[in-house]
Amino acid sequence: MLERMNHTMHEESKQGEAYAPFVNDPTAYNKKFYIESYGCAMNFADSEIVASILNENGFGATRNFEEADLVLINTCSIREKAEQTVRKRLTELRKVKKYNSGALIGVLGCMAERLKAQFLEEEKLVDMVVGPDAYRSLPALISEAETGQKAVNVLLSRDETYADISPIRLDSNGVSGFVSIMRGCNNMCSFCVVPFTRGRERSRDPHSIVKECADLFNNGYREVTLLGQNVDSYYWVPEHNSPSTGGGRGEAAVTFANLLEMVALVNPLLRVRFSTSHPKDITDDVLFTMAKHENICKYIHLPVQSGSTRVLQLMNRTYTREWYMAKVDRIMEIMPDCGLSSDIITGFCTETEEDHQDTMSIMEHSKYDMSYMFFYSERPGTLAARRYKDDIPEDVKKRRLDEVVKLQNALSHKSNLKDLGKTFKVLIEGNSKRSDKDWMGRTSQNKVIVFPKEQYELNKGHYVMVKVTDCTVATLIGKIEP
Structure with missing residues (x-):
């Protein structure tokens, strides 16, 4: 997902860039599928939904793409390097045609949504292009592609949440599981492609979320991570949902703080995490709920992106430097033991050395335990690409990134040293x-x-x-x- 991730992340905590699913009983299915996922946790969770849909339609999973009838790659568009990696991998996966001439190759997710025209023009690269809101149509698209036609569905939805689909856990450790609580994003940060590739924000029915978490616990899982592009803006209004999903006009609206508590009450032995939070939306209600329940983990990923108010305005982050620091102070006031991490971009359009120093100082104020750090890469179609010139030389971006990484390493080490003896x-x-x-x-x-x-x-x-x-x-x- 990120061009350059936190250098302090130990190998124990890293997740692979791509993975294949567990192997089902090969006699239980007529055909086999192979899937790889790149990018954020949401993509990994989406692949588990895709696996469930394919299982229901006669496809079993395999770890060996060479024996697959269907090869899928779930993609990320947040960085140019991520797209380059996917293109290279697609070329490698084309080898499946040597072993099975009838095998199909499909691109799923954000890159499929953003580059649908290019994929369709590159006739030898893929057979199917499927956007993140179109996974229910996979069986029909597979049938269409089997006739030799290019199959595509990248329509975005205002209501699709896949709430009724039970994900098939892929390559899971059997302890921790992802649970998607919402889809899309309304924030329109100027550097980000997500609103264009995942559509508008919509919240999933809370009853289905709680049921999924309870099912995971009953199957031996002891930790769930609630996923959303901006979990703090989760807001489910029953009047806008079908009573058949558990909602009704007699029910109250459900906020993220309400949902957190509902999941925490599934069982005190079930740990609850969440990602990602937007600083403008995380409320005292959420913080007090976290403090109230021992099994809600005391950890918040709170992306700052930049420490400069001027740059934050260009990024359309809708908060100032001072506001962000006050939010960090409030978190620590309510939960002094809370862990904190962040996302940081260096070299955004027009960024000065003073802006860069503002980022360094806000890191020191926030005392992040870790950060995901990368230099700015312009993404076509974003507001920043249309409005601003990408005018910071790459060597300057990289030098500033290196300074940010070194500072984060020092902050991480200092944070860990404070835990000695605890x-x-x-x-x-x-x-x-x-x-x-x-x-x-x-x-x-x-x-x-x-x-x-x-x-x-x-x-x-x-x-x-x-x-x-x-x-x-x-x-x-x-x-x-x-």
Whole structure:
């Protein structure tokens, strides 16, 4: 998703750029599909919806694209590099035609929505182009493509939320699961393609969300992450929804704070996380709800993008530097132990050295535990591309990015050092990648912690108290407290 991610992220906490699904019983399905996902967590969640739709229509999953009848790549358009990566991967996946001449290749998601015309013109690259609101039409599109015709559906919807579809969990650790609570975005940040590739904002029926979370818990999951482009603007009005989905005129509207509590009450052993928050929309109600429930993780991803009020106005972020810092102060007032992370762009249009220093100082004020950092890359069709000149030389963008990364590394290390000697409740997610003699999990504050298994009979999905004994820039190292 990002051109340059936080250098302090330990390998234990990284997610692969692409993944293939679990392998179903091969005798249960007539055909096989293979899927890879790139970009944000929402794309990974969407792939799980696609898998469910395909399962219902006779397709079982495979990890080997060479034996697939259908190869899908779920794409990201947020950065130019992400699109280049997808194009290169599509060329590689074309090899499936050597093993199965009738195999189909499809592009899903944001890149499909943005570059539909180009994909259709490049006849040898793909057979299907499917936008993020058109996954229900996949069976019909597959049938059309099987006749040799190019199949395309990139229509955006004002009401599609896939609320009635139970996702098939792909490559899951069996402990943590994504749950989409809304789709689209109304914010129109000038640098962002999301409003054009995912459409207008709409909230999913809360009853279906709670049911999905409860089903995950009953199947052994112990953590859910509620997903949305801007979760804090979640707002479900029953009068605007069909009573058949659980809504009715006698019901009250549901805010994000209400939804958080509903999910937290599924079971106290179910951890609740969410992403992403927009600074302008996160409310005291949300913060107090987080503080009230122990199983709502004390961690907020609060993208700042820039520390300069002037640049923030160009970005159409709708807040000032001072307003953002006051919001950070309010979070820490209500939850002093809250972890905080951010997104940061360097080299946006007209950015000066003074603007850059404002970004550095707002990082120091906010004391981020980690950040996703990247330099500005103009995206065609965005407001910024139409209104402003991309006038910062690339070497300047990269130099400023390097300074931001170095500062974040220092902030991350300082944050971890403060945890030495403290004991945290940790959800075990699995073995450490470096040694099967160690467990890996995360604290409520979303910090990765590695600790030896020792003689204790534990397994992934268990909670355990771990005392921090050491740390690196990116990872806590601990020991189980007897």
